[in-house]
Amino acid sequence: MAQVQVEALNRPEGSRVSYSSQEDQQFIDYAIELSRRSLAKGGTPFGAIIVVNGIVVGEGQSRVVELRDPTAHAEVMALRDAGVRLERHLIEDGVMYASSEPCPLCLSACYWARIPRLVFGATTRDVAESGFEDLQFYRQLAVPAERRSMVEDRSDEATRLRSLDVLRSWVDALPEPVVPKL
Numbered sequence: 001m002a003q004v005q006v007e008a009l010n011r012p013e014g015s016r017v018s019y020s021s022q023e024d025q026q027f028i029d030y031a032i033e034l035s036r037r038s039l040a041k042g043g044t045p046f047g048a049i050i051v052v053n054g055i056v057v058g059e060g061q062s063r064v065v066e067l068r069d070p071t072a073h074a075e076v077m078a079l080r081d082a083g084v085r086l087e088r089h090l091i092e093d094g095v096m097y098a099s100s101e102p103c104p105l106c107l108s109a110c111y112w113a114r115i116p117r118l119v120f121g122a123t124t125r126d127v128a129e130s131g132f133e134d135l136q137f138y139r140q141l142a143v144p145a146e147r148r149s150m151v152e153d154r155s156d157e158a159t160r161l162r163s164l165d166v167l168r169s170w171v172d173a174l175p176e177p178v179v180p181k182l
């Protein structure tokens with residue numbers, strides 16, 4: 001599977017840290033406590049925190065319904081909070097603790113933030129059995145675009161080139177030659 005290849009390519013040898021410490025237990029318990037608070041406020045039961053050097057630098061609860069924002073998941077809210085507090089968007093020194101295994105959106109957000117480690121409580125299967133669509137979205141990503149439930153229409157070539165022109169302008173303005181990330 002392509003996913004396994006990516007993991008093998010990017011994870012340094014011996015960098016796997018196993019879940020064991022008392023610190024991990026305290027932080028995942030806090031993420032679960034946030035999920036409980038979210039539920040108590042009428043939200044969905046998800047909570048997440050980001051920890052840097054043993055300090056909580058970001059907290060999030062699901063606020064999708066409250067904010068009418070389908071991206072306001074607990075992990076995303078924790079990343080936004082950490083970004084404001086740390087005044088940076090990359091958190092290469094952080095650990096994400098999520099009350100449940102992240103959905104594809106939140107997992108991708110962790111990659112965008114360069115978070116090197118994730119600890120979670122309930123699994124994607126638990127979440128799916130609770131009526132959330134995470135597992136179905138993971139399956140959507142695993143199939144070719146033409147087989148996904150959302151129609152993805154590619155524009156004509158002239159339109160692609162007009163859009164590409166904007167991308168090229170960005171690349172041309174960079175101080176160093178761009179490194180393609182294929």
Ligand SMILES: [Zn+2]
Nearest residue numbers: 073103105106
């Ligand atoms: Zn999510």
